[in-house]
């Protein structure tokens with residue numbers, strides 16, 4: 292990927308844009324670039340067609356909802372997947388009462404082997420509309436800025452998105468500029484469907500049971516709420532929910548959340564002298580006491596932060612929510628101490644106010660759990676190398692469903708799925724990178740089949 296230099300964004304005409312909706316399932320195509328042993332009869336057109344079908348279903352998560360899943364579209368997409376899994380020929384297919392879809396590609400070995408699970412999420416982010424998505428397919432992207440068809444003011448600029456330089460010649464899929472695309476994580480869904488399809492069409496590829504798992508409401512932090520590892524029942528799991536190609540995310544943040552409640556005293560301003568305690572002013576002092584350098588705006592790489600992201604209330608009471616993040620779980624306590632100090636400063640500056648702090652555990656760095664099953668990352672790396680690709684190990688300044696699965700005992704690194712500019716109308720996906728992910732998933736399954744259960 293790296294090293295390819297593209298044309299400058301100003302000097303080059305926008306890529307060729309055209310809508311392409313193919314038939315359901317086409318003929319098998321051959322995937323070039325892979326030696327005979329690794330020959331892939333993977334179906335690129337089928338991968339694309341499925342992806343285009345999935346993004347048209349609005350599965351935007353709704354964090355106001357108390358239902359599970361939070362939006363009906365997730366059930367609609369799940370139902371479509373169940374039907375396709377039946378057509379492909381998987382076993383034990385079900386969509387449970389929570390909308391979670393699980394199925395199995397039965398193993399073809401004469402001995403027990405570790406069970407490998409693949410997971411992607413059905414929902415899309417809540418910030419950008421996922422209704423009436425009009426995907427645009429650009430074949431053989433020639434480089435340059437991309438004008439989006441549905442909104443003249445929207446262009447994907449190479450200067451904003453230099454990854455475009457590494458996908459010249461790829462088939463890429465954009466939005467029309469009015470919605471998100473939903474490659475996060477329908478690219479992952481399409482990749483896993485194609486892996487399953489490919490394994491069933493090619494019984495010569497050795498594999499143990501392969502579990503296909505589609506979860507709901509990942510974007511609102513409920514991705515694993517109704518899907519404990521006992522439901523998946525596998526040795527290892529891989530989420531396909533990452534950017535670009537050949538990246539293995541093997542570390543995530545450790546995360547806690549603080550709810551800070553400042554209690555004041557409200558009274559009519561006309562008689563407030565020496566009686567009113569204004570929680571709004573106290574909140575300002577509290578926030579001022581949090582070191583600015585310990586914020587997401589001022590940190591990168593392995594640095595942690597405190598992120599006050601919500602504040603509501605009035606004179607009598609203000610409630611703030613603060614994310615506490617670090618790669619080193621022990622540092623979360625140090626960051627919590629900073630919050631406690633800010634509370635003490637606030638109380639001493641505003642006579643009569645009370646600051647309450649409630650800290651909840653959210654998730655832990657998956658590196659801790661992955662250390663207990665080193666094969667999870669090791670075999671993913673080997674799979675890339677067997678495909679003559681160089682895997683890149685990365686850390687995520689955030690969490691994934693894999694962080695939760697791993698913490699609960701199911702080791703789950705995250706893999707690339709060709710997503711770019713996610714959560715935005717500028718989102719795009721690369722079909723070539725999705726295809727590469729299918730090859731990686733297939734090779735991972737083959738690698739695990741060499742072990743005994």
Ligand SMILES: [Zn+2]
Pocket residue numbers: 412475476509532
């Ligand atoms: Zn995602």
